[in-house]
Amino acid sequence: MVDTVIRKRIEIVIDTPLIPIIINMIKAVDISGWSVIHVDSGGGRDGEWQHDDVTGAAAKSILLAIASDEKAQALVDRIEPILETHRLLLTVGNVQVIRGDKF
């Protein structure tokens, strides 16, 4: 049986042009890895949106990172002040990972 440990999975839905801002924050709290996932379409309080490659105007992505409790909390503290102004959706949940020392 492989041993697993609990880590935090952080997901941020974000307008694609704003990704560098969050990546800088991820680096600042010493989270070593992240992934950017393309989002096709969605909807919310402000209406629906759809990605199109021609204008790229409404492009959204999901930034995904796995981190320890402390690092995840540090990232949440940094992101919280801009959640409203930058129209971000931030979720944090527990996940089980193998090789916990990597996160």
Added chain:
Amino acid sequence: MIVDTLTSPIILFFVLGFFAALIKSDLSIPEAFGKAMSIYLMAAIGLKGGIEVAEAGFSVQLAWAALAGLGLSFLLPVPAYFLLVRFGGLKPVDAGAVAAHYGSVSVVTFVTAQEILTGRGLEPAGYMVAIMALMETPAIISGLLLLQGKKAPTPGVPKQSTTKLLHEVFSNGSVILLVGAFLIGMVAGKDGFAPVKPLFDTGFRGVLCLFLLDMGLVAARRLIQSRKLTLPLIVLAIAMPVMNGMIGAALGVAIGLDPGSAAILAVLAASASYIAVPAAMRLAVPEADPGVYLSMSLGITFPFNIIFGITIYAAMVQMML
């Protein structure tokens, strides 16, 4: 004249796409194909413009047109900003972002106008492609200047560096491709272009039709999905391009451009960006609501200009001559 425009296959394909999206048809253009068409069209118009400049050489008219284009892009956001605050009821931060869109230009509107005007014997000078590329960015700077002191710094977020923003603007794919293709056209000249002409010339109008079908779908979907448009904003999304087009037409005629070039300068002044500026504004002014500026520029102004505006601005120039 309006009948000629409305019966052009290019415009009709746009109307078809717009209509299909309005009735929620499942018609769609594969994303990669849409992107490939936009690359093809930008490369083609850049090349053609460069070749024409290589043939005709630099002229005083080109210099005047460049100055006019830069001036329009830099100054048009100013009245737009005040109109958007006073009549549109927008917050300054949103008004500044929207105003920048209305100073910058739409490549698709340009290329459509070029085809429509050429079809009517009003072919614009080749160098107008370069003027269009010049007009992409000053409006962004102007919009940011209008917002100086009006947006509070966000705690924990370092101010966006000007260098990074300028890099974002000047490294934008459409700007690189347009300017690059223009320079390649200038270097290659007519003889160098001949071997690749079948690809970039013969299929151009057909690809433009399909591309406008896609843009019709994109524009109508943006309009349907928006919840941010108010009646004053809808009125301004039509009034501002007409006002800007009139200024562009007057300036084009005043500096002695030929009718086709003056008309396309008016089209450029009237058009609003929905590619380069939204990305730059999202980065520079994240507090501004993209739902407002995208819906206005892409959902209303773009279709208005394609279907009616081009004809109106060409008529303005002909009346002023």
